[in-house]
Amino acid sequence: MGSRFHQRDQKRKLNKIYNIAITVVSILIVIVAATIFLSDDDSPEKATTEPKQITEKNQKKAEKTEEKEDAPGVEDEDSEATDPTDEEKDKDAELVEVEASGDSNVEKAYTSENWQPVGTEQSGEHATSFEKDSVDWNEMRQAIAAGAGVDEGSMKLWWLQNGGSPNTAIGTASDGNESQTYRVHIEWVDGSGWKPVKVEELKVNDKK
Known part of the structure; x- marks a missing residue:
């Protein structure tokens, strides 16, 4: 009887260890998955934000160029030559x-x-x-x-x-x-x- 009791006790201990190990591994899997998911989420946002900023800069530059061209009294360098x-x-x-x-x-x-x-x-x-x-x-x-x-x-x-x-x-x-x-x-x-x-x-x- 003592021997059987001892075997059952060992099984319980092993099951307990397995359960703890499975829980730890599960937690690690969740953490890794969450990290990967969040990283993937950030990347597209960054990728879409940068082109938007560049587009806005180009648009402002184009607007300034148009304002300069439309401003009265402003002439191109080619027209700087004085009329005789x-x-x-x-x-x-x-x-x-x-x-x-x-x-x-x-x-x-x-x-x-x-x-x-x-x-x-x-x-x-x-x-x-x-x-x-x-x-x-x-x-x-x-x-x-x-x-x-x-x-x-x-x-x-x-x-x-x-x-x-x-x-x-x-x-x-x-x-x-x-x-x-x-x-x-x-x-x-x-x-x-x-x-x-x-x-x-x-x-x-x-x-x-």
Whole structure:
């Protein structure tokens, strides 16, 4: 009897151990399954959230671009080049019309505060020279072109004379196609060169 009782007691103990083991394994299985399930749940949410954020950023960027394009006064870089007509308007705005001399050949006369000396290669005491192609003559030519607003390379200089004092001169010149003739008054500025001071637009070229 003692032996049977001992065997039954051992069986009970074994069954108890098995039950505990099964319970532990079941709990572990539930924990692992729950972890896997939650991980799978998070991943799609993250995956769907990121593209949404990117889409929203792209949409905001597109809206800003549209606002910039529609804003008044905003132009593309390609359109930054100044219209020649606008340049002419700016140039005209700088000119101040003055009373013309009694010469009936003068159509109009003007000056500008923006005219500056053209610079000089000369040093020391200045002596005006009307010798063609001399340094002084070439610098006077530059000042005449600047005052007339024409390209010096194509400008035709018809006459260059003293302006009534040692440091003044008057040049008669026309643009390359001779559509307009100018009488330009210039003066010498020590250390800086010749500077245009007044321009007269002539009706006809009186030095041709």
